[in-house]
Amino acid sequence: MQIIRTPQELQKTCLPWRFSGLSTALVPTMGFFHAGHESLMRYARAHAEKCIVSLFVNPSQFGPGEDLAAYPRDFERDARIAESLGMDVLFAPEPGAMYAEDHAAWIEVPELAGTLCGLSRPTHFRGVCTVVAKLFMLALPQTAYFGEKDWQQLAILKRMVRDLNIPVRVEGLPIVREADGLAMSSRNAYLSPEERAMAPALFAGLRRAAEIAAEGEKDSVRLVEAVRAYWAEHLPCGREEYLMVVDPESLADKALVDGPALMAAAVRLGKARLIDNIVLRP
Numbered sequence: 624m625q626i627i628r629t630p631q632e633l634q635k636t637c638l639p640w641r642f643s644g645l646s647t648a649l650v651p652t653m654g655f656f657h658a659g660h661e662s663l664m665r666y667a668r669a670h671a672e673k674c675i676v677s678l679f680v681n682p683s684q685f686g687p688g689e690d691l692a693a694y695p696r697d698f699e700r701d702a703r704i705a706e707s708l709g710m711d712v713l714f715a716p717e718p719g720a721m722y723a724e725d726h727a728a729w730i731e732v733p734e735l736a737g738t739l740c741g742l743s744r745p746t747h748f749r750g751v752c753t754v755v756a757k758l759f760m761l762a763l764p765q766t767a768y769f770g771e772k773d774w775q776q777l778a779i780l781k782r783m784v785r786d787l788n789i790p791v792r793v794e795g796l797p798i799v800r801e802a803d804g805l806a807m808s809s810r811n812a813y814l815s816p817e818e819r820a821m822a823p824a825l826f827a828g829l830r831r832a833a834e835i836a837a838e839g840e841k842d843s844v845r846l847v848e849a850v851r852a853y854w855a856e857h858l859p860c861g862r863e864e865y866l867m868v869v870d871p872e873s874l875a876d877k878a879l880v881d882g883p884a885l886m887a888a889a890v891r892l893g894k895a896r897l898i899d900n901i902v903l904r905p
């Protein structure tokens with residue numbers, strides 16, 4: 624596996640692959656790999672001739688007071704995992720290499736970025752879109768893989784490539800969970816043992832809503848109330864940031880679950896901010 628540290632070298636390595644007709648896949652990450660990242664890399668390996676994994680804790684997607692400095696990092700372990708999963712390239716640039724001091728170009732998709740996580744992280748998705756667009760220009764993969772845990776990110780990136788005609792297919796892969804249901808996340812490392820024991824209740828509450836919806840409840844307000852009642856009992860230390868039912872593509876609020884709908888949540892538990900989602904089907 625080749626470890627590449629500069630954008631110029633990545634472009635020099637990857638553009639000829641794409642232009643020569645090789646199938647190439649990119650897995651963009653911020654590192655501290657868990658089974659969710661591993662599933663993306665395995666899927667990429669099985670579907671492309673050349674696989675690139677990027678590891679970059681992107682400063683522009685963290686707001687003031689967020690966990691940029693504390694974000695967990697373990698480069699040596701990540702490099703071993705990427706190599707063992709057969710990645711051809713690990714791209715791990717220094718922050719200074721990705722953004723010029725006077726960087727001034729940003730990509731925004733405000734229609735989809737103003738809801739859910741965007742309510743409390745108003746500049747987050749412009750940082751994500753901009754860094755992902757830069758990674759796309761550098762690696763020019765045919766396909767890029769993202770986890771469905773960050774559903775809003777996925778919806779926004781799909782819209783970005785569609786609206787800007789970026790020749791990359793953005794694909795989402797299912798959330799990988801711990802045996803007790805907690806969605807894998809690098810930020811789970813922030814949970815104390817007591818918080819970790821309680822954290823599966825986040826998804827258990829969403830699953831409860833999916834069951835009630837499948838039994839015929841269409842009213843989003845009632846579905847949200849059912850989850851809140853479940854959390855009040857099983858996740859008493861959690862502080863809800865949002866719990867919403869939205870259209871899976873446009874992310875517009877949905878008052879009625881009259882077709883597939885996304886129920887998405889963010890909950891603060893101790894130092895961790897956990898997000899999760901489930902598709903409700905009537």
Ligand code: PAF
Nearest residue numbers: 651652653681751754773
């Ligand atoms: O999902 C992530 O880890 C990040 O938002 C991404 C897509 C790697 C961009 O920095």
